[in-house]
Structures are given as C-alpha cells and as structure tokens.
Amino acid sequence: MLLDNENLFCExxxxxxxxxxxxxxxxxxxxxxxxxxxxxxxxxxxxxxSSLSVKIQTSDEPAFSSPINLxxxxxxxENLKAGSTFPITFLPKGNKGYMxxxxxxxxxxxxxxxxxxVIAGNGLAIHEI
Numbered sequence: 001m002l003l004d005n006e007n008l009f010c011e012x013x014x015x016x017x018x019x020x021x022x023x024x025x026x027x028x029x030x031x032x033x034x035x036x037x038x039x040x041x042x043x044x045x046x047x048x049x050s051s052l053s054v055k056i057q058t059s060d061e062p063a064f065s066s067p068i069n070l071x072x073x074x075x076x077x078e079n080l081k082a083g084s085t086f087p088i089t090f091l092p093k094g095n096k097g098y099m100x101x102x103x104x105x106x107x108x109x110x111x112x113x114x115x116x117x118v119i120a121g122n123g124l125a126i127h128e129i
Contacts, residue, residue, distance in 0.1 A: 003039075007118035009101045012043055015052065017109040022101035022116065025062050034093040037119045039085060040073075040101065046080035046112030053104040054086050054114075060096040067102075070094045080112060091118070 009022040053074040057067040070092040
C-alpha cells in the first residue's frame, strides 16, 4: 500500500470523542473520482468506545459550509485494532471538488489513531465490488 502526503486525509490522527474532522481536506477538482482506491485504517488499538463511524464528505468549497455525505461505515470496538480497516475501499461518486473524513465516536471517550488516504491500489478490481 502506497500513501503520499498530497493525498492523505489524516496520518496517525488521534480520535478521542464526539465528531472529529480529518486533519486534511483533499482538493480533487470537479473530476469524477469514483473507484479511486482509498484506505481508512486504525494504526493504534482503540479502547473504551462502543463504535466508531467514518463518513466521507464532499463540498464545492474547502470550508465545508454545506457538506454532503457520500459514504459511511461503522466498526465496533472489537474490530478497532491496529491494522483493521473500514469497509470503504474506493471513493464514492458525487465529488463536488473537495473531500474530507468525519469520525463519530459512539460511547465513552477513547484512545486510538487513524491513517487514511488515497492509495496506489488495494488489490481489488472494480468488478469485484
């Protein structure tokens, strides 16, 4: 898996409580970026929460004053160990120019970190989705 700094939503971002936006917004322009491989991976074990949801949001401006949710996935605590990934493997259709992630913690304050970004490939072909 190859990640580069230009295409990272976050790197070892600490997730604690409430709703947290990704460290970075990626500017894709108004191009269709569906089927671009992406990874959202825990890089440190989580503790003390019920579940963690991640949303991929898009907007036509980098301030995200009117964000649009394109995809969402949730993992429970037992599935949030270092190395585990969310089941979103490609960017969804609907890009308006900018994308970010939003993490939503359900339950108690937690510890844990996430790294996410566009990757060179994830081993899946489009027909396998």
